[in-house]
Amino acid sequence: MDVSLLYEINGLARRAPDWLDRTVAVLGEYGIPLALVLLVLWCWRGARRQDESAAVETFTALVWAPLAAGAALLLNVPLREFVGRPRPAAQHGGLEVQESGTGIGQSAFSFVSDHTTLVMALGVGLFVAHRRLGSIGIGLALLEGFTRVYTGRHYPTDVIGGLALGTAVVLLLAPVAMALLTPLVRAVARSPRLGVLVRAGDRVVARPVGLAATEPAGRGHESDLAA
Numbered sequence: 001m002d003v004s005l006l007y008e009i010n011g012l013a014r015r016a017p018d019w020l021d022r023t024v025a026v027l028g029e030y031g032i033p034l035a036l037v038l039l040v041l042w043c044w045r046g047a048r049r050q051d052e053s054a055a056v057e058t059f060t061a062l063v064w065a066p067l068a069a070g071a072a073l074l075l076n077v078p079l080r081e082f083v084g085r086p087r088p089a090a091q092h093g094g095l096e097v098q099e100s101g102t103g104i105g106q107s108a109f110s111f112v113s114d115h116t117t118l119v120m121a122l123g124v125g126l127f128v129a130h131r132r133l134g135s136i137g138i139g140l141a142l143l144e145g146f147t148r149v150y151t152g153r154h155y156p157t158d159v160i161g162g163l164a165l166g167t168a169v170v171l172l173l174a175p176v177a178m179a180l181l182t183p184l185v186r187a188v189a190r191s192p193r194l195g196v197l198v199r200a201g202d203r204v205v206a207r208p209v210g211l212a213a214t215e216p217a218g219r220g221h222e223s224d225l226a227a
Contacts, residue, residue: 028115
């Protein structure tokens with residue numbers, strides 16, 4: 001089933017025009033990861049308008065998101081070498097392979113997908129901070145996985161493994177990470193010089209972060225998952 005899905009999804013690239021193949025390759029390589037970074041920055045921008053307690057909680061989760069993504073990528077290094085699964089094109093002919101041309105995901109081994117792991121970890125980390133923006137991030141991670149199979153770089157199970165690895169690292173380590181990072185972020189928030197990174201000074205209002213600011217009053221803070 002894994003190989004069958006690989007040929008079905010990658011077969012779309014063989015029937016699509018070249019410009020579409022290049023677009024999907026660029027999106028998977030640069031566009032979607034960049035979109036996740038912009039979502040994190042947008043969430044941070046909204047978090048600075050919260051009261052101190054909520055701002056510290058949200059900012060801590062946003063700091064944890066890239067740290068968790070980095071930890072997931074590091075964990076994938078020995079995992080990928082241990083499994084030692086060759087790239088699809090090394091085992092199956094007739095694939096339309098779009099070379100990425102960057103350092104990420106250029107190992108000779110395929111399981112698990114670095115790109116999918118990275119984007120999923122950022123998406124789930126963002127979900128810890130803000131559910132609505134995080135849901136968008138997780139959706140982008142699923143799209144990232146699709147692009148990796150579409151371009152012939154990974155099997156579908158490589159993508160599933162990346163989704164699982166990114167999610168597991170963020171959620172399983174979140175309690176410890178949040179406990180360690182929260183005092184540091186709180187100290188930054190109360191610093192005369194660095195406090196602007198966490199709170200927006202006189203513009204602070206007690207409202208949910210980002211897009212949630214348009215929700216009715218009384219709705220709970222959306223980062224309760226981190227608890």
